[in-house]
Each structure stands twice: as structure tokens, then as C-alpha cells.
Amino acid sequence: MASSIAPVSTATGAALLPVTGRVLMSALFLVSGVGKLAAPAATLATIEAAGLPLPTLSYGAATLVEIGGGLLLIAGYRTRLVALALALFAVATAVTFHAALGDQNQMFHFLKNLAVAGGLLQVAAFGAGPLSLDARRGRA
Numbered sequence: 171m172a173s174s175i176a177p178v179s180t181a182t183g184a185a186l187l188p189v190t191g192r193v194l195m196s197a198l199f200l201v202s203g204v205g206k207l208a209a210p211a212a213t214l215a216t217i218e219a220a221g222l223p224l225p226t227l228s229y230g231a232a233t234l235v236e237i238g239g240g241l242l243l244i245a246g247y248r249t250r251l252v253a254l255a256l257a258l259f260a261v262a263t264a265v266t267f268h269a270a271l272g273d274q275n276q277m278f279h280f281l282k283n284l285a286v287a288g289g290l291l292q293v294a295a296f297g298a299g300p301l302s303l304d305a306r307r308g309r310a
Contacts, residue, residue: 188299189246195289196240199256203236220266235259243293246302248309250294257290 206213210229217225217232235255242252264283270276298304 185300188293188296189301191289192243192246192249192293192298192302195256195286195293196243198286199236199240199243203233203240206233206236216267222266232259232263246298246304249298249302249304253290253293257287257294260284260287260290 206229213232214225214229217228222228236259239252239256239259242248243256260283264280264287268276268280268283271280
């Protein structure tokens with residue numbers, strides 16, 4: 171007796187992998203960006219403690235990169251450029267805020283940022299996949 175439920179095709183599964191990866195990577199940036207909006211004083215204190223110039227501007231730029239970049243990555247819009255920018259941001263934050271590698275927690279966050287950057291470089295290299303605005307615009 172034939173089943174009335176069609177199996178998921180390999181093509182459909184392959185199309186879902188890139189969008190799923192983009193959503194999962196974006197979650198980290200979106201949660202972090204929203205956290206910055208929810209606690210601006212704490213974020214500014216962290217930026218000042220790191221010795222970054224123009225803390226208020228740095229705060230705004232970081233929030234914009236995380237929320238804007240996260241949303242663009244999910245949508246798959248200008249994905250290669252967005253993924254490259256987010257990868258650079260992840261490395262910069264690793265070096266700036268998690269460089270105390272003698273501290274196991276900081277080492278974990280440093281390596282997490284590098285791993286995220288590695289995943290984003292894969293997205294930059296291979297594009298957004300078929301379920302994206304880039305593919306819809308013929309830019310995949």
C-alpha cells in the first residue's frame with residue numbers, strides 16, 4: 171500500500187540547510203543587539219572599560235551591525251557582503267572583549283566568536299542558498 175505522505179526530497183532538504191544556518195547564526199547577533207538596547211548603560215560601561223573611542227558611537231554602531239546584520243542575514247539580502255561584515259565584527263569583538271585567554275570563560279567566548287566567523291565565511295563563500303532574497307533577485 172502506497173503512503174499518502176510524500177518524503178522530503180533531497181532538493182528540498184538541501185534548500186532548507188542554508189536558510190536554517192542563516193537563522194541560527196543570526197540569533198546570536200539579534201539577541202546580543204536587543205540586549206544592548208535593553209541595557210545601554212551596561213553596554214556603554216563595557217565599551218568604555220575596553221578603551222574604545224567614542225563609546226556612544228561604538229554602542230550605536232555595534233547595535234546596528236548586530237540587529238541590522240542579523241535581519242539581513244535571515245532575509246538573505248546581500249548575504250555575502252553581510253556575512254563578511256558580521257564575520258569581521260565577530261573577530262573584532264573576540265579580540266577586543268574576549269582576549270583574556272587565561273580566563274577559561276573568556277577563552278570560550280573568544281573561540282565561539284571565531285567559530286561563528288568561520289561559519290559566516292562559509293556563507294560569504296557559498297552564498298545564501300535558494301531560499302533568500304539574493305536568489306530571488308538572481309544574486310545567489
